[in-house]
Amino acid sequence: MTHLDQPYRTPHPPLELPRPRGRVLLSFVILVLIAGTLRIAAFPRYLPYSDHWDEPSMVLLARDWRGVEDIAFIPDWLNGYPPLYIWFNMGVQQAVESLTPQPWYFLSDYLYPLRLLAALSGIATTALVIWLGWQVGGSVAAWCAGLVWGLSPIIIEHGNFAIPDPFVYLACALSLSLALYALRRRVMPAKMGLPLLGSLLAGIAAVYFKYTAFYVLIPWGITLIVMVIQGLKRPVARRAMAAWLIVDGLTIAITAGYLIFGYDALTLSNNEAARVRSTGLASVVQALLDPQRNLNNLVHTIWPIGIALFITVLALGGLAYLLRRRTRHQPPPVQILPVVMLLIYVVAGVLTTSSFFDLGRTLPADPQRITQSFVRHVLPVTLALAVIWGAGAAQIAAGLRAVFATRQHQAVNASLLVGAAVTALFCMTAVPAIARNLQSYRLPDTRVLLWQWADTNLPLDGDIALERGAIENTWNRYWGGYDGQKAFQWWYTDTLPAFDTIQPETLRDSGIAYLALTDDELTLYEDEPATAHFWDRLTLLKHIPASRSTHGPGVYIYRTFPPEQPVEAATFDEQIGLVGYDINDTALAAGATLRIRPYWRTLETPATNYSMFIHLLPADVGDSAAQYDGNPGQDGRLTLQWDDPEELIIGPWAEITLPENLSPGTYSLAVGLYDFATGQRLLLANGADSWRLPITITAVAT
Numbered sequence: 001m002t003h004l005d006q007p008y009r010t011p012h013p014p015l016e017l018p019r020p021r022g023r024v025l026l027s028f029v030i031l032v033l034i035a036g037t038l039r040i041a042a043f044p045r046y047l048p049y050s051d052h053w054d055e056p057s058m059v060l061l062a063r064d065w066r067g068v069e070d071i072a073f074i075p076d077w078l079n080g081y082p083p084l085y086i087w088f089n090m091g092v093q094q095a096v097e098s099l100t101p102q103p104w105y106f107l108s109d110y111l112y113p114l115r116l117l118a119a120l121s122g123i124a125t126t127a128l129v130i131w132l133g134w135q136v137g138g139s140v141a142a143w144c145a146g147l148v149w150g151l152s153p154i155i156i157e158h159g160n161f162a163i164p165d166p167f168v169y170l171a172c173a174l175s176l177s178l179a180l181y182a183l184r185r186r187v188m189p190a191k192m193g194l195p196l197l198g199s200l201l202a203g204i205a206a207v208y209f210k211y212t213a214f215y216v217l218i219p220w221g222i223t224l225i226v227m228v229i230q231g232l233k234r235p236v237a238r239r240a241m242a243a244w245l246i247v248d249g250l251t252i253a254i255t256a257g258y259l260i261f262g263y264d265a266l267t268l269s270n271n272e273a274a275r276v277r278s279t280g281l282a283s284v285v286q287a288l289l290d291p292q293r294n295l296n297n298l299v300h301t302i303w304p305i306g307i308a309l310f311i312t313v314l315a316l317g318g319l320a321y322l323l324r325r326r327t328r329h330q331p332p333p334v335q336i337l338p339v340v341m342l343l344i345y346v347v348a349g350v351l352t353t354s355s356f357f358d359l360g361r362t363l364p365a366d367p368q369r370i371t372q373s374f375v376r377h378v379l380p381v382t383l384a385l386a387v388i389w390g391a392g393a394a395q396i397a398a399g400l401r402a403v404f405a406t407r408q409h410q411a412v413n414a415s416l417l418v419g420a421a422v423t424a425l426f427c428m429t430a431v432p433a434i435a436r437n438l439q440s441y442r443l444p445d446t447r448v449l450l451w452q453w454a455d456t457n458l459p460l461d462g463d464i465a466l467e468r469g470a471i472e473n474t475w476n477r478y479w480g481g482y483d484g485q486k487a488f489q490w491w492y493t494d495t496l497p498a499f500d501t502i503q504p505e506t507l508r509d510s511g512i513a514y515l516a517l518t519d520d521e522l523t524l525y526e527d528e529p530a531t532a533h534f535w536d537r538l539t540l541l542k543h544i545p546a547s548r549s550t551h552g553p554g555v556y557i558y559r560t561f562p563p564e565q566p567v568e569a570a571t572f573d574e575q576i577g578l579v580g581y582d583i584n585d586t587a588l589a590a591g592a593t594l595r596i597r598p599y600w601r602t603l604e605t606p607a608t609n610y611s612m613f614i615h616l617l618p619a620d621v622g623d624s625a626a627q628y629d630g631n632p633g634q635d636g637r638l639t640l641q642w643d644d645p646e647e648l649i650i651g652p653w654a655e656i657t658l659p660e661n662l663s664p665g666t667y668s669l670a671v672g673l674y675d676f677a678t679g680q681r682l683l684l685a686n687g688a689d690s691w692r693l694p695i696t697i698t699a700v701a702t
Contacts, residue, residue: 024139028130028146035126035150038434039119043160045441046551047115048108048481049448051371055162056479059110062089080268084208085164089114107481114162121170122159125383126150128173133387135180136342137334137394140415144313144390144422149383151426152304153433158376164209165376171206172216172380175199176345179219180338182227189230190237193244196223200248204255206380211265212356213380215348219341224248276356288355297350300359301378301385309425310389317392320399333398334391342384349381367440393422446544446552447474450516453542454557455484456636459650462513462560463489465496467521470553474516500530504537507560519546519554539563541648559648563599570691572673572682576610576632576639577601578691579648581671587696590662594695598651598671600632602642609638610673610682614654616695617668625662628654632673639673662697669693 050056061078064071065086092114097105126149133145149155159166178199182192199220206213224245231241259265276284287293302310321334353359357377364370400414451474454464466472473480475488491512493499507515515538517525525531538558546554563580570578580599588594596614612632615624632639633649642649672690674681681689 027143028127031130031143031146031150032123032127035146035156036119036123038151038156038438039122039160040116041438042156042441043115043119044112045160046443046445046448047112048106048483049445049552050107050111050473050479050481051445052161052163053479055111055114056107056481058085058089058163059093059107059114060478062086062093066090066093076269078270080263080265080273081270082164082208082210082265083263084205085167088167089162092117106477106483107479108483111162111481115160118162118166119160121166122149122156125159125166125170125173128170128177129383129386132173132177132180132383133390135177135184136338136387137391138415140394140397140419141334141387141390143419144393145383145386147423147426148305148386148389151430151434153430153437154304154370154375155379155382156434157371157437158379163376165379168206168209168213169380169383171202171209172213173383175202175206175216176219176342176384178202179223180341183223183338183341184335186223186226186230188237189227189234190240192223192227192230193240193247196220196227196244197247197251199223200251204251208255208259211268212352212377215345215352216380218348219345222341222344284355287358288351290354290358292361293354293358294350296361297353297357297359297378300363300373300375301346301350301381303363303375304379304382305386305389306426306429309422310385313389313396313422314392317395320395324395324399324402333394339388339391342388345384346381346388349378349384353377353381367437393418440551443549443551446546446550446555447471447480449544449550450474450555450557451480451482451484453544454488454514455486457542457634457650458486458488458514458557459634459653460486460488462508462511463491464514464516464557465491465493465507465512466515467517468492468494469521470518471516471555498531499525499534500528502534504534504560513560514541514557515560516555516557519556522556539648540646541650542644543646567691570684571603572684575603575606575682576642576673577603578671581693583693586694587698588658589698590658590664591660592658594626594656594658594669595653596656596669596671597653598632600642600649600651601647602639602645602649604645605643606639608675608677609640611676612651612654613670613672613674613690614656615670615690616656616658617670618663619666619668625667626656626658628656630654658697664697667695667697669695 045051057074057078060069060071060074061081063069064075089110093110096109096113100109126146129149130142130146133142159169176199178195182195182199185191185195200217203213203217203220206216227241228245231237299307317334357374359374359378364373394415397414397418400418447470450471454475464475466474472492473482475482475484475490477483493515496502496510496512497506522535526535535558538560539562540556541559542557544550544555546552564582566580567578572578577600578598579601582597584593584595594616598612610632612628612630614628616626617624630652631637632651633642634652637649670690670692672681683689684691
């Protein structure tokens with residue numbers, strides 16, 4: 001019998017893996033640095049606006065637990081929620097408040113450091129995934145697995161939010177890595193106990209971050225069984241093994257007992273738990289065993305790698321593995337037991353996700369839908385699939401090495417060739433997507449532009465009506481991150497009478513001064529004959545368009561009432577037009593206060609910052625009897641910032657107190673603009689330097 005006829009047996013792996021050195025180690029360091037750079041560049045995305053609905057929930061629940069704010073709804077809705085991230089969130093909040101004391105904190109004050117820490121956890125997870133791949137298939141598997149976790153745009157995006165999931169990925173990667181590390185030491189079971197305890201603690205941390213991650217304990221359990229079997233074969237290791245079993249058992253009893261009896265985790269009342277209670281356990285089992293549901297979730301698990309690339313590499317790797325077993329006495333570079341353990345973990349993860357969620361048959365393509373997708377639920381499984389995929393690439397490299405050796409091409413580095421090919425294929429889609437995402441993340445969000453504009457330009461004349469949808473949280477400090485100084489109140493349109501049954505005056509009488517909606521929402525209303533007329537009777541204040549230089553929907557904001565008095569043909573130096581005004585009265589007694597508010601439009605961006613004067617002049621030639629000077633727009637909005645001809649600019653209420661000894665008679669209220677630096681006034685088309693309004697002054701009543 002020749003050696004080719006002898007059955008192949010997988011030898012025991014070495015107790016210690018060779019450490020990556022030289023260029024291999026440098027390549028891993030570079031990969032981690034690139035992954036870190038991308039995450040650091042991406043995490044501030046669109047702040048101060050929060051575009052993920054779970055981020056405010058976590059911050060608010062942490063504030064409620066701290067006792068610094070009485071939060072409605074959230075504590076009841078998330079009763080029994082996994083506690084570890086809430087504790088973590090509480091600690092970050094306290095650190096922020098200690099390091100940057102201020103009277104009031106906005107949502108973004110907490111989200112910025114929380115997202116930064118999530119990004120740092122993603123960097124650590126990348127390093128652990130590389131180590132995991134190294135244990136399974138050496139340098140090629142490590143590189144490919146790290147490539148996926150480090151550079152996948154889907155993983156980068158969902159790993160940078162201020163939610164528990166990024167830390168679930170970190171804990172799962174650590175638990176799996178330590179379980180495999182212990183498994184490789186199975187020839188010496190006494191040395192398996194410490195890494196197994198670390199794997200258990202990391203797995204418990206994952207569960208404390210998110211209950212549904214419990215399947216990460218399966219690899220730990222498999223390795224524990226291996227330790228027991230190996231320990232029973234070696235009497236000298238039994239005592240140490242028994243001690244580790246006691247420690248692990250106590251750890252499980254304490255942590256599980258706290259969750260069940262101390263923390264009352266079984267009362268969890270979020271959406272997933274409520275769904276289970278309403279439909280019953282039988283429906284959960286049915287969902288878990290639904291083939292289509294499982295396939296949908298599995299496809300989403302592979303999605304960050306690339307469906308075609310994953311299948312191709314895995315198929316070629318499997319073929320290379322089978323050929324190597326049949327034709328070579330050397331062991332394949334990939335250890336089969338760790339791969340089987342990871343496959344069991346993958347199956348358990350997909351089934352667990354299917355028991356409470358179906359990600360659907362269609363992979364989202366629109367960036368907003370990718371952000372709002374629930375792919376984050378299966379990303380703990382993706383990190384194991386990335387390692388298995390990397391193991392397939394390692395097996396391809398081993399097969400090529402064998403081919404090159406028989407053809408005397410030893411100079412060809414098969415590992416480098418396969419690694420470069422896989423990297424090129426992966427980056428063909430990943431790099432353009434990363435570039436698009438990073439460019440988008442730097443853009444100002446239209447909701448932030450809207451609230452900044454409103455905070456500067458809108459007087460608090462009433463509430464704002466909004467559609468439920470893309471801009472519903474714009475002025476919500478808790479959920480949208482609004483950080484303006486003005487406290488706007490808002491109503492949702494579904495709580496108001498239908499627009500085809502009311503007039504704008506009805507909204508005004510109800511205290512609603514403004515109405516904001518997106519381009520798409522306005523189009524739907526204007527396409528309906530019953531509501532099209534409604535918008536014609538509103539006063540458009542501002543349109544913030546969706547464009548390549550912004551992120552988010554285009555937004556219109558209307559006023560439910562126009563200026564009380566329109567003004568025609570009052571344009572100053574062909575730059576700024578006075579289009580209307582509100583006034584408290586045009587017949588006042590001496591000693592009274594005259595209040596007037598102008599409305600402006602700009603024909604072009606003004607040449608400089610102009611000031612406004614309002615003078616009360618007698619009918620005959622004479623000095624001003626009373627006057628007001630100030631900014632023509634709201635505070636903080638200088639005329640050099642008037643760059644939109646379609647915008648209606650609401651001026652401030654100018655108050656002029658009339659002298660007590662002012663003679664009765666007819667006066668003129670002169671409104672004009674001037675350059676504060678030179679004193680030069682702007683002229684109207686008729687050559688006048690002001691627009692005039694007749695005012696009657698009556699005698700003081702005795």
